[in-house]
Amino acid sequence: MADHTIVHLNGCRPTPLGSYLKALGVFRLVAEQVDPDARGWWDREGFVLSSSLTRTDLEAFLLTDYQPSPVLAPWNGGSGFYPKDNTDAIEALETSGAGRFRPFRRAIHAMRTLVADEGLEERPQKEVKERLLLRCRSEGPGPLVPWIDAAVVLTGDGPKYPPLLGTGGNDGRLDFTNNFMQRVVELFDVESGDPGQDAPAVLRDALFASPTSALRRTAIGQFAPGAAGGPNATTGYSGDSLVNPWDFVLMLEGAVLFAASTSRRLEGTAPGTLAFPFTVRTTGSGTGTAAIQDEATARAETWMPIWSQPTSVHELQALLGEGRVAVGRRQARDGLDFARAVAKLGVDRGVGGFQRYAYMMRSGKAYLATPLNRISVRRNPSADLIDQLDEDDWLRRFRSLGRRDGQPARLTAIVRRLEDVLFALAQDRQRTRGSVQEVLIVLGEAQRYLRSSPKSRELCNPVPPLGPEWMEA
Numbered sequence: 001m002a003d004h005t006i007v008h009l010n011g012c013r014p015t016p017l018g019s020y021l022k023a024l025g026v027f028r029l030v031a032e033q034v035d036p037d038a039r040g041w042w043d044r045e046g047f048v049l050s051s052s053l054t055r056t057d058l059e060a061f062l063l064t065d066y067q068p069s070p071v072l073a074p075w076n077g078g079s080g081f082y083p084k085d086n087t088d089a090i091e092a093l094e095t096s097g098a099g100r101f102r103p104f105r106r107a108i109h110a111m112r113t114l115v116a117d118e119g120l121e122e123r124p125q126k127e128v129k130e131r132l133l134l135r136c137r138s139e140g141p142g143p144l145v146p147w148i149d150a151a152v153v154l155t156g157d158g159p160k161y162p163p164l165l166g167t168g169g170n171d172g173r174l175d176f177t178n179n180f181m182q183r184v185v186e187l188f189d190v191e192s193g194d195p196g197q198d199a200p201a202v203l204r205d206a207l208f209a210s211p212t213s214a215l216r217r218t219a220i221g222q223f224a225p226g227a228a229g230g231p232n233a234t235t236g237y238s239g240d241s242l243v244n245p246w247d248f249v250l251m252l253e254g255a256v257l258f259a260a261s262t263s264r265r266l267e268g269t270a271p272g273t274l275a276f277p278f279t280v281r282t283t284g285s286g287t288g289t290a291a292i293q294d295e296a297t298a299r300a301e302t303w304m305p306i307w308s309q310p311t312s313v314h315e316l317q318a319l320l321g322e323g324r325v326a327v328g329r330r331q332a333r334d335g336l337d338f339a340r341a342v343a344k345l346g347v348d349r350g351v352g353g354f355q356r357y358a359y360m361m362r363s364g365k366a367y368l369a370t371p372l373n374r375i376s377v378r379r380n381p382s383a384d385l386i387d388q389l390d391e392d393d394w395l396r397r398f399r400s401l402g403r404r405d406g407q408p409a410r411l412t413a414i415v416r417r418l419e420d421v422l423f424a425l426a427q428d429r430q431r432t433r434g435s436v437q438e439v440l441i442v443l444g445e446a447q448r449y450l451r452s453s454p455k456s457r458e459l460c461n462p463v464p465p466l467g468p469e470w471m472e473a
Contacts, residue, residue, distance in 0.1 A: 004039070004050045007058055011209040012047040014355045017369035018223030020304055022206065022247055023047035024254030024316075026058075031313035034061055039310035042352075050310055055208075062203060062246075063195040067100045068184050070107035070144045071177045071252055073151065074115050075132050076168060077123035078175035081115050084122070089181035098193030107144045114139065133159050133168075149259035153276075162276045163299040163359045164258055171221050171367055179219065180252050183245035186216065199246075206246035215242040222359060223251055225368040257313075258320055277323025278303045282358050283335030285419030287372040292403060292416055297361040301335055303354035303375070311350070319350070328387070335372075336399075336419055336426075342375050343383035343426040351377050375427065382435065383426045385473060389443075391464040398446060401460045411456070414449055418442045436473040 012023035027040040030051050038051035053061060074081040080090035093101055094108045114135050118124070124132050137148050151169040153160040161167045169176050187199045204210040220243045258277060282298035305319060325332040325341045332338045335356070341347060342354065356372040389395040401407065402415030421438040428435040447463045450456055 004037070004052060005054045005057075007049045007051075007053070007055050008043075009047045009049060009207050011205060011207045013045050014042065014304070014306055014374075015371040016224045016226060017304070017357050017371070018220065018247055018251045020355065021223065021251035021254035024257050025250035025252070026062075026207070027254075027316075028257055028313055029066060029250075029253055030058070030061070033065070033067065037312070039312055040316070041308055041310050042306045043308060058207070059200065059203060063199060064193075065100070067102075068104055068180075068249065069147065069253055069256055070104050070141070071147045071169070071180050071256075072107055072111050072144060073169035073175060073177045074111045074120075074136065075124060075129050075152075076170045076175050076177070078170065078173060078178055079123075080175075080178045080181065081111065082120070082122050085175075086178060086182075089178065089185045092185050092190045093181055096190035096193075098188070098190060100188075100193045101190065103141070103143045107141050110139070110141050110144070111136065130158055146256045146259040150256050162258065163279065164276070164302060165255055166222065166367070174219050174221050176221060176252060179221075180249060182218070183216075183243075183248045186245050187249065202244050203246050206244050206250060212244075215244055218243050218245075220248065222367045222369045225370060257317060276300070276302075277320045278305065278325065278354070279323075280325070280332050280338050281334040282360070283419065285416055286335055286339060286423035287356075292412060294358075294360055295403070299359035299367060301356060301358040301372070302369075303338055303356050305351040306353040306355060306374075307350055308352045309350060315350075328390075336422060339375060339423050339426045340383050340386055342377050343380035345377065345379050347377060353377055380426060380428070382428050382473070385436070385439075385469060386422055386425065388464065388466055388470075392461055394461060394464050397460040401456060404459075411449060411453075414442065414445050418446060433473070436470065440470065 009023060009026060011019075012026065013019045023040070023042075027038065027047070027049060030049065030053060031038040034053060035051040038049065040047060040049050042048070049058070051058075072081075073079045078085050080087050090108060093104050096105065114132065118128065118132055118135075120128070120132070123129075133148075133152055133154060137145065137152075137154055140148065147169075150162070151165045153162065159168065165176065166172075187196055187202075188194065189196065198212075198214040201210075201212045202214050205212040205214075224243075224247070279300050279302045282295050282301045284292040284294050303325075307319075311319075325338055325347050327337045327341045327344070332341045335358075338354075338356075353374055353376045355374055357369045358372055359367050360370045361367055386395070399415055399419065402412045418439075421435070421442050425435045425439055443463050443466075450460060450462055
């Protein structure tokens with residue numbers, strides 16, 4: 001690494017999710033297509049790339065030599081494989097003559113063969129879709145497999161969909177793969193492979209936050225809520241969705257790093273439940289931007305790791321492939337569990353923090369990857385106090401009680417307050433008296449409510465006895 005050059009990618013930030021994935025996309029492409037010894041890390045809200053490429057070399061690689069990874073989803077409507085879809089981009093790539101699109105052409109041809117073999121004239125349903133997915137995974141060309149593994153997990157119980165990529169590479173009517181191809185066609189001449197007129201300027205904006213006016217009025221999906229347009233998006237009543245095409249292309253390239261990183265939980269109330277990397281059930285508490293009521297429609301929440309030491313792509317893949325977070329002897333189930341695990345170092349010690357995202361239904365029925373808060377990974381003895389509330393599974397029972405249908409608003413408010421103060425305690429490394437006192441006050445309110453509600457006491461015992469550590473704290 002003595003001859004490596006350090007390039008600060010100020011346009012690649014931990015938020016929004018699209019920008020985080022964009023950083024990973026640049027890192028992966030450089031490591032896989034140029035320099036296997038490349039290293040990457042986060043520093044002062046930007047991504048740092050150490051490789052054999054200078055800033056000028058990096059721009060030249062992406063503009064002239066970069067080969068787009070095949071990302072296709074013939075199991076989805078709107079993917080470009082069916083008569084009612086927008087087929088302009090997929091047909092342009094399919095008939096292109098440029099060498100940089102050769103892997104894409106081969107993948108399109110292979111998927112078209114499977115679609116024709118299944119006799120499909122429209123997007124498949126149920127058993128046919130599952131069979132097509134299995135065939136795409138087993139018969140598709142090698143370069144396409146990482147994308148399939150990132151978008152879909154094939155199990156004995158049918159296909160499962162990591163929330164990072166919606167429901168198999170789409171969100172409602174927005175197919176990510178077709179939009180990826182459209183952005184590629186906008187950036188490059190499909191016959192020669194040369195970059196388009198605006199490609200250098202928008203690339204500098206994507207990588208280094210250099211201003212440009214060449215953004216496109218197109219959809220970004222769940223990945224960048226601030227760029228999605230709609231009410232209050234600009235001066236006036238509403239604004240268009242403005243997207244840098246490089247942002248879209250590079251963020252899907254980054255999402256491929258999450259391929260084959262799904263495991264099965266062996267504990268908990270749902271045997272065989274799939275655990276996606278650093279992904280847990282959504283918890284409305286711990287931040288001022290969500291409520292318990294939002295949890296019912298949310299898909300999940302993902303805690304994206306932030307690391308500050310030079311790391312190779314293989315090391316990052318191993319971290320994402322493990323993706324486990326433990327509270328004691330069990331895996332974290334939701335956001336509060338994750339916060340407790342972080343405070344107890346129940347995660348990989350190479351991670352300095354996590355950016356927390358929740359996939360929440362906003363703006364009608366669309367999902368947005370909403371940034372919630374940033375959590376540091378440091379040993380925090382305060383979190384040990386919370387363990388006493390796990391006796392007889394009390395904490396889980398009480399939290400579940402407040403989420404049952406028809407419960408009084410008073411109980412729901414107590415549960416939300418308890419979760420908020422436990423989040424604060426888990427992050428209070430000084431174990432200040434105020435944080436501990438807030439928890440004790442809310443526990444007193446919980447105890448008083450349980451005393452006044454015989455029906456609730458049938459479902460949840462009183463607060464368990466607390467040890468002397470609470471008095472000392």
